[in-house]
Amino acid sequence: MKQALLTFLLGFFGMFSFAQQDTTTKQKVDTIRVGGITIIKTDSDKRKEIRVLDTTGIQVSIDTLKVGGLTIIGKGISQSINEVGKALENLNGLSALGELKDIGDKTLDMLKKKKLKKVSTNWFVWDLGFAGYNDKTNYASSEAQNFLHNQGIIPASKGDYALKGSRISNFNLWIFMQRASIASNVVNLKYGFGIESNNYFYKSSITYVDGISPYTVRGSANEFSKNKLVANYLTVPVMLNINTNPSKNRTGFQFSAGISGGYLYGSRQKQKGTEGTVKNKTDFNLERWKLSYVAELGLGPIKLYGSMATTKLHQYGLDQHPYTIGVRFSN
Secondary structure, eight states, X not given: OHHHHHHHHHHHHHHHHHTTSOTTSOOOTTEEEETTEEEEEEEETTEEEEEEEETTSOEEOTTEEEETTEEEESSOHHHHHHHHHHHHHTSOXXXXXXXXXXXXXXXXXXXXXXXXXXXXXXXXXXXXXXXXXXXXXXXXXXXXXXXXXSOTTSOOOGGGGOBOSSSOOEEEEEEEEEEEEEETTTEEEEEEEEEEEEEEEBSSOEEEEOSSSOEEEEOOTTOEEEEEEEEEEEEEEEEEEEESOTTOTTTSEEEEEEEEEEEEEEEEEEEEETTEEEEEESOTTBOSEEEEEEXXXXXXXXXXXXXXXXXXXXXXXXXXXXXXXXXEEOO
């Protein structure tokens, strides 16, 4: 094994040296010139010896061998090769191969490792989840009672605006989500732009009536098989992002938190009953602007997201604060 290793190393240095010799000057095979040094190979007692001379012809210590930019230091080239051979012989064959493979794999991973980008962008990120609201309305107030017309002898209550919780009611499409590094790609600023669509499925037959002063009316029980209010927003989220493993985004743990600002660009009420489907597209008395706290928590490309609005859903009548929760899919 030592002889094979010796032959390989001498062959390697020989090929490396010949590739760099001056092709304009003929030299003997046993003399190799590399830059300002000369390496002479001779046979003595049937073993290879190497003498190193500088440009003046003075012999340099055999403990140092320089080839181009490579420097090898030891107790002599032949002795160093023998040391390596002995070390490999002392290892179990399969174990040595396994250790060498591990070293090779780690080296390959380091070579393949990409330089992390300061700014990265995800296109067309989408969410699926649930939309609801935290109803803080004081139904004993005249404002809340006046917002529900034709209530009869039963006053308005939270039950008139209760929601079904078993339907997918929130869908968001983010045109882009961008992350800019603040500190070593671990702490980042994350922001984006997209469309939020919140669907509020009512349990009751409440109906919105548009006009100078929009209001709601109570319908008969089970009048509609489907009754929902839809609010669509153009939204810009801005968050502080923590990425625990920047080099492996698809397996790293991430957490983001911040705020988002949304503008209501469209809303409607859709009702489906015995007389067919009715759509009423208008803004009613919904607030135009929505400010929310937002957060996401994830492992790899799939994340959980959530939002809680600090502003009310309606301009007057009801004190309801929208929220969303669901799963975010990103590449």
